Amino acid sequence: MSDVRINTIIMNTYNENLHNIIVASLQSQELEKKAAGSQLNASVFTLYYAQGAMATANEQLDAAQQMMEKKAAIKNQVGNSSNVSNNLLSSARNADQYLKQSVTNVSVCASNVQVAATAFVRLASDMGSIFSIISAADFDKDFYQLAKDVRDYINAAAYDAEMASQIAMESSALASEVSTSTVLDKAKSTNTLMNNFLQLISADFDAASQVFATQNAKVTTVFANEKAASGAVKDVSINYLSAISVYGLINKELNLNLTTAPVLGMESTTFKVKFNLIKSAFDKREIPAIPSDELIATNHDIYPVKDYYIIVVKETKKITFSVNDAEDIINTGVKKEKSSGTQIEYIQHVLVNGYQTEAEKDKQKGEKYDVVQPIDIYSAHDPGVFLYDSDGDPIGPGINYVVFVIAVFTHQYKQAINTFDGYLSASSETFSLTNLLKPVSAAAIKVNPVALDPAVSAVAILDKYKVETGTYAEYELKFYMDENPNYKVEYRCMFLPYGDKFLQSLPTGLSNGIPEAANGIQGISKDKYHFALYFNLNIAEQVMAGNYTSAKQFVGGSETNSFTEWIALIGEATTDNFGNPLIADKQYIPVVLTISAESEEMQAQFTNVLSNFNHTRPFTYKKK
DSSP: OOHHHHHHHHHHHHHHHHHHHHHHHHHHHHHHHHHHHHHHHHHHHHHHHHHHHHHHHHHHHHHHHHHHHHHHHHHHHHHHHHHHHHHHHHHHHHHHHHHHHHHHHHHHHHHHHHHHHHHHHHHHHHHHHHHHHHHHHSTTSHHHHHHHHHHHHHHHHHHHHHHHHHHHHHHHHHHHHOOHHHHHHHHHHHHHHHHHHHHHHHHHHHHHHHHHHHHHHHHHHHHHHHHHHHHHHHHHHHHHHHHHHHHHHHHHHHSTTOEEEEOTTOTTTEEEEEEOOOOOSSOGGGOTTSOGGGSEEETTEEEOEEEEEEEEEEGGGTTTOOHHHHHHHHHHOSEEEOTTOOEEEOEEEEOTGGGHHHHHHHHHTTOOOSEEEEEETTTSSSTTOEEBOTTSOBOOTTOEEEEEEEEEEOHHHHHHHTOOOOEEOOOOOOEEOOEEOOOOOGGGOEEEEOOOOTTSOHHHHHHHHBOTTSOBOSEEEEEEEEOOTTOOEEEEEEEEEESOTTGGGSOOOGGGGSOGGGTOOOOSOOSSSOOOSOOOHHHHHHOOGGGSEEOEEOTTOOOBTTEEEEEEEEOTTOBOTTSOBOOTTEEEEEEEEEEEOSOGGGGGGEEOEEOOGGGSOOEEEOOO
16 A cells, blocks of 8 residues: 555544544533533523512512501500400499499488478478467467468478478489499490400401411522522523533634524524634645645645535534535535426535625624625525525524535645545534514503593493403503514513512622523613513513413504504403512513414424513502
8 A cells, every 4th residue: 555545544534533523522512501501591490480489478478567567456456445345344333333322322312301301391280380370369469470480481491391302202213214234234245245356356466477477487488599599590600601611612723613693684594604714734835845826825824725615404414414425515516406497505605705804894893703604595696596405405494503614625735735535614503594573662662551531432442441351451551563464473461570679689690690692691780770580581481371461453553654553451360470460559560572473383483582671661550
């Protein structure tokens, strides 16, 4: 076997082993990154539900405290009434006792007065008889006048005695008629009832106190759980960031720094591929056999690749895709004819010099890429040519893809290094083209009390403000949307607790440590409205049906050009995002999730969006 053949075998084996090591390293790190991402999402959900439990527990604690305070006020009032009842019973007993003594005393007095009156009457009778005798015997004498005066005085005294006797008897009768015994019986029964009522109220107060104590202990428990969940999120986020960093470092040093992602604003049709050019390990002066004008060289760096090709591969095929597959596609031809006669393009031929300007723009942003290749799946390079993946299937939204870059070296460089295989990169990270739905603008979301317009007919009012439970709305959430008629969407309205004295104590700073790759975790914000609850798109998509309100297009509502009016009714049955009924005089932030309502098979073709709740004005819910 010749030396050239041996060198070729050695070099090919070396390249294959190196490529396998690079692929295995990236795959291993990608799996670790996905595992860390899954752990992060799980820990974030744990934190979210821990926050929900904490908010619920604190609301219940607040309600228990209010109930206990009400029970305490009632107990205090009933206690005061019980004291009054006790005093009344004591007074009734004294009155009954003293009345009985008074009746006895008045009876004795009446008897004595009657005896005295009888004596006065007898005396008056005797004095009348004496006066009659004197009148007959000694008329007009001095003794007569004196007898007459005595008779008159005695008659007057007898009269007064009779009147006194009558008054004494009436007093005795009236005293006997006073029903202090009935009052005493009523006072006893009333006092018994008040004491029983006090016992019931005391039992209610004790029960409310026990509920408050139990709820207070529960708050302590859920607070500890929330703290533990917050710490777990921070720990896992560090692991996730580390996995991202390690993957990026391996990809940068061993895989041309190959990245790909949909282009902002054209997420369903265009993606951008970025990678660094391959530099020779040799100084151009060390390869004198190669004419310098046949290599792209700058100073002592040699760029020995004649052509770069980008191949889009389904994620499920990336493990089995090899350099032989790539070279077969290249050798077969860039363009093929399908049975329908439509031209398809399997690969993208990278014009290195033609994209230097855009690469320089990325360098100015701090990104170091030699090539930035924007790829439109509908136009590619030639009109009427469509881009297909390595299987010959059209590239479209809702499917996970990866990108491979294959480099074809110049013939002279192949001879210099004594190997004739091309260079195939490892796969890029997975990406997917999706139709990004339109978010509801935070400024467009308005929540106002329902104001019944007298000019509107009763039927129209009922149609607009009657909710499914049969009750009528107290508030309406309204917004306008310019919709894409080709998409079926649903607007889910949720109400996040805002300004809660309990939620303000939740841990902060978490959002700064979690990248957007973790679904954009949002925590305490320095934006227009201070917000303490962790909430994001991923969480919003998992909110249960009973905890959000679907907005409905208001037929007959005002329209501005293509904008249509949507309303969501807020009433007694409306809950916050945790499922707790809205509390009077508490503030909430309305947030709207725009979610695809297409069939389950088409869901992957769409990316749902959430309104920016950090810039949405809160409203105060007031019971009517």
